[in-house]
Amino acid sequence: MNVDVPLDAIRHKSKELGFDDVGVCEAKIPEEDIEAYLSWLRNNYQGDLSYMENQIRCDPVQIFPNAKSAIIFVTSYKQEKKPFVNGSGLIASYARGRDYHHVHRSRLKKMILWLEEYTGKSEIARGFSDSVPVLEKALAVKAGLGWFGKNTLLIHRKLGTFTLLSGIFTSLNIPYTTVLNPRLPRCGTCNKCIDACPTQAIISPYTLDAKKCLSYHLIESKKEIPEDIRKKNPGYIFGCDICQDVCPHNVRPPLAESQDFRPEKGMGVYLNIDDLAQLEQTPEKLFGTPLKRRGLPGLKNTLFST
Numbered sequence: 001m002n003v004d005v006p007l008d009a010i011r012h013k014s015k016e017l018g019f020d021d022v023g024v025c026e027a028k029i030p031e032e033d034i035e036a037y038l039s040w041l042r043n044n045y046q047g048d049l050s051y052m053e054n055q056i057r058c059d060p061v062q063i064f065p066n067a068k069s070a071i072i073f074v075t076s077y078k079q080e081k082k083p084f085v086n087g088s089g090l091i092a093s094y095a096r097g098r099d100y101h102h103v104h105r106s107r108l109k110k111m112i113l114w115l116e117e118y119t120g121k122s123e124i125a126r127g128f129s130d131s132v133p134v135l136e137k138a139l140a141v142k143a144g145l146g147w148f149g150k151n152t153l154l155i156h157r158k159l160g161t162f163t164l165l166s167g168i169f170t171s172l173n174i175p176y177t178t179v180l181n182p183r184l185p186r187c188g189t190c191n192k193c194i195d196a197c198p199t200q201a202i203i204s205p206y207t208l209d210a211k212k213c214l215s216y217h218l219i220e221s222k223k224e225i226p227e228d229i230r231k232k233n234p235g236y237i238f239g240c241d242i243c244q245d246v247c248p249h250n251v252r253p254p255l256a257e258s259q260d261f262r263p264e265k266g267m268g269v270y271l272n273i274d275d276l277a278q279l280e281q282t283p284e285k286l287f288g289t290p291l292k293r294r295g296l297p298g299l300k301n302t303l304f305s306t
């Protein structure tokens with residue numbers, strides 16, 4: 001293969017931009033993942049997440065017609081573990097600082113510009129981080145960045161699960177970092193995430209019913225939180241970290257180097273009634289944070305029902 005950009009150069013640039021790890025694979029979703037995804041849809045585990053029904057997420061070429069390689073980036077957001085506090089809602093750790101979509105967008109733009117300069121070619125890439133419908137974890141596993149946990153998250157060999165993904169489809173030839181048997185089950189007899197989930201959303205190893213997951217109700221859903229889910233919320237106002245807090249792979253990794261996800265860069269760790277009253281006066285404080293997605297009415301609804 002004629003290499004357009006060597007791996008070392010990609011690694012060096014991605015580190016400089018703030019990504020913690022990078023892998024490269026062919027821009028093709030593995031058959032097993034397509035099958036698992038279609039079966040997930042057949043069971044209606046996506047609930048009201050209608051964007052999940054867009055099946056171009058299985059076909060990178062429909063997203064970027066000349067897609068040959070996928071460059072996948074992993075970014076740690078690991079923060080200190082915080083306890084639940086009576087009268088305050090706990091914010092999931094990925095959401096305490098800046099919105100990762102914004103952080104990634106600017107890094108991906110810089111990466112694509114650099115690829116264009118390096119190769120002297122244009123229109124060679126399209127970036128994504130939740131912004132186009134694609135099975136990001138499947139590509140990360142294929143690129144050898146880690147493996148699937150029973151909680152359905154990517155477990156990175158050094159960073160654990162408190163990571164976020166983003167990527168670039170490109171027409172360039174870049175050496176692959178793929179590994180043998182990337183989808184080998186590696187959780188062994190551990191079932192800690194399944195046992196700890198307060199709403200039994202991980203209905204079997206590697207399968208999550210989004211409709212039962214606190215994250216779905218506290219981040220994504222536009223509907224009232226159903227009574228049975230509401231009663232099982234131990235005190236989150238946005239998102240949920242329980243199936244990651246209990247994972248043994250998260251004990252050793254260090255806290256995130258990136259400052260973007262620090263609580264002081266966004267809404268912080270807790271929100272109480274006074275904070276929400278203040279936000280009523282200054283709603284612009286939510287801009288640029290993940291909580292903007294839910295909005296003040298949604299946050300109020302959650303806090304007053306916990």
Ligand code: B12
Pocket residue numbers: 032033034036037040049052092093094129130132133134135136137138148151152153154155161162163164165166183184185205206207208210213215216219220238239240241243
């Ligand atoms: C929809 C979605 C949700 C939904 C549904 C979650 C889900 N598991 O599908 C909800 C709202 C519940 C959600 C919650 C969260 N999310 Co979310 N979400 C997504 C999104 C947009 C799509 C996920 C998807 O493709 N689902 C489809 C189903 C079929 O995929 P799956 O459950 O992963 O199933 C796969 C495996 O289980 C595997 N599989 C099936 N059977 C078997 C058997 C074996 C043996 C093996 C090995 C594998 C295997 O095959 C399936 C297909 O690949 C992605 C971004 C993206 N575009 O990829 C972010 C993403 C997955 N979310 C992310 C995050 C951070 C979260 C939360 C931690 C946020 C929070 N703190 O509240 C929680 C975690 C909940 C959890 N345990 O998953 C990150 C995860 C990063 C990582 N390290 O894995 C992503 C990648 C966003 C990003 N760009 O960083 N999310």
Ligand code: SF4
Pocket residue numbers: 151196197198199200201202208212213214215240241242243244
């Ligand atoms: S995020 Fe919370 S509710 Fe969702 S699967 Fe994990 S532990 Fe269960």
Ligand code: SF4
Pocket residue numbers: 149150151152186187190191192193194243246247248249
């Ligand atoms: S808690 Fe155990 S079963 Fe769940 S993902 Fe981590 S290692 Fe796997």
